[in-house]
Amino acid sequence: xxxxxxxxxxxxxxxxxxxxxxxxxxxxxxxxxxxxxxxxxxxxxxxxxxxxxxxxxxxxxxxxxxxxxxxxxxxxxxxxxxxxxxxxxxxxxxxxxxxxxxxxxxxxxxxxxxxxxxxxxxxxxxxxxxxxxxxxxxxxxxxxxxxxxxxxxxxxxxxxxxxxxxxxxxxxxxxxxxxxxxxxxxxxxxxxxxxxxxxxxxxxxxxxxxxxxxxxxxxxxxxxxxxxxxx
Amino acid sequence: xxxxxxxxxxxxxxxxxxxxxxxxxxxxxxxxxxxxxxxxxxxxxxxxxxxxxxxxxxxxxxxxxxxxxxxxxxxxxxxxxxxxxxxxxxxxxxxxxxxxxxxxxxxxxxxxxxxxxxxxxxxxxxxxxxxxxxxxxxxxxxxxxxxxxxxxxxxxxxxxxxxxxxxxxxxxxxxxx
Numbered sequence: 001x002x003x004x005x006x007x008x009x010x011x012x013x014x015x016x017x018x019x020x021x022x023x024x025x026x027x028x029x030x031x032x033x034x035x036x037x038x039x040x041x042x043x044x045x046x047x048x049x050x051x052x053x054x055x056x057x058x059x060x061x062x063x064x065x066x067x068x069x070x071x072x073x074x075x076x077x078x079x080x081x082x083x084x085x086x087x088x089x090x091x092x093x094x095x096x097x098x099x100x101x102x103x104x105x106x107x108x109x110x111x112x113x114x115x116x117x118x119x120x121x122x123x124x125x126x127x128x129x130x131x132x133x134x135x136x137x138x139x140x141x142x143x144x145x146x147x148x149x150x151x152x153x154x155x156x157x158x159x160x161x162x163x164x165x166x167x168x169x170x171x172x173x174x175x176x177x178x179x180x181x182x183x184x185x186x187x188x189x190x191x192x193x194x195x196x197x198x199x200x201x202x203x204x205x206x207x208x209x210x211x212x213x214x215x216x217x218x219x220x221x222x223x224x225x226x227x228x229x230x231x
Numbered sequence: 232x233x234x235x236x237x238x239x240x241x242x243x244x245x246x247x248x249x250x251x252x253x254x255x256x257x258x259x260x261x262x263x264x265x266x267x268x269x270x271x272x273x274x275x276x277x278x279x280x281x282x283x284x285x286x287x288x289x290x291x292x293x294x295x296x297x298x299x300x301x302x303x304x305x306x307x308x309x310x311x312x313x314x315x316x317x318x319x320x321x322x323x324x325x326x327x328x329x330x331x332x333x334x335x336x337x338x339x340x341x342x343x344x345x346x347x348x349x350x351x352x353x354x355x356x357x358x359x360x361x362x363x364x365x366x367x368x369x370x371x372x373x374x375x376x377x378x379x380x381x382x383x384x385x386x387x388x389x390x391x392x393x394x395x396x397x398x399x400x401x402x403x404x405x406x407x408x
Binding site for chain 2: 065066067068069071072095097098099100101102103104105106107108109110111112113116117121124128131132134135136138139140142143144146147150154157158159160161162163164165166167168169170171172173174175176177178181189190192193194195196197200201202204206207208211214215218219221222223226
């Protein structure tokens with residue numbers, strides 16, 4: 001029986017952690033821990049793990065947020081499900097699914113919902129502040145530096161290069177998300193996707209206006225397609 | 232609207248409202264941020280917008296922190312704080328309330344329905360984000376090639392995105408872009 005407090009190696013991918021300005025690698029392992037294969041053990045471990053306090057919530061979310069380059073979600077999943085054992089993978093997915101269809105920054109929503117599950121409103125606020133606070137202070141520092149030095153030619157060149165790469169990453173994400181849609185070969189969702197792209201990206205219409213039209217249409221189309229799939 | 236009179240009020244009302252329409256996360260709201268910050272209020276120039284996007288993608292933490300940078304450009308530290316909280320807190324509280332309402336009624340059909348309906352829209356929005364930022368930045372041939380190369384690398388491999396950003400920065404420093 002694995003004790004809840006025993007820390008397991010973080011599996012998959014190489015993860016980069018930033019702490020006090022120094023970048024270093026965490027231990028990497030491709031093997032998943034033996035306990036992960038048995039659902040019953042995980043359930044017991046999660047049940048036996050004492051719920052986190054306010055301070056633990058704040059620091060856990062601060063840590064995953066500061067480690068999270070290019071998206072905090074994988075780090076949040078690792079920390080909550082594998083490291084701290086506060087939730088099972090299914091519970092995590094369910095919580096994230098809820099935060100994903102609601103508006104606003106998903107991972108921020110998740111922090112509040114997650115924290116409140118354990119410690120009510122104060123817990124939600126603690127996790128929220130942990131996730132948003134420390135990186136916000138860091139970004140404020142960068143903003144001040146940018147305001148003072150943003151016009152220096154060397155920095156301009158570096159930022160131009162980073163900007164191109166960042167757009168490239170976004171394009172890659174878009175294509176990754178599009179693959180399942182393309183594989184299903186359903187025309188209506190693809191048409192809606194292109195229409196929203198054109199309305200926002202080319203025509204530059206206001207977001208509210210486009211969504212107030214597109215969301216009801218997409219909902220209607222989804223319901224119709226599900227009905228047809230059932231019959 | 233006297234949003235020009237008090238910049239903090241303008242930031243809070245702008246981002247508070249925007250967050251309620253930010254389906255698909257912060258990166259899907261980039262075009263709207265650009266429309267409001269550059270075209271409507273002239274808080275930032277096109278170039279500054281491309282810069283703050285780059286800085287926000289390079290920094291750790293949720294991508295939504297681009298609003299911290301926009302807020303700073305408008306009203307310093309107070310603006311940065313106000314914009315961040317306005318963009319993050321209302322929807323987080325909304326998520327908290329909805330999760331409380333949903334408790335016990337698991338297996339409800341409409342959350343998954345809504346999610347399926349929103350996926351194509353958020354992909355379209357994120358595609359528009361890429362277009363808007365690339366148009367705000369320099370549109371030289373080397374820049375376009377670098378963007379496409381980064382996209383191909385990120386799509387085909389599992390390289391940590393941070394390395395791709397840093398490589399882009401090095402190429403920029405070398406004067407390629």
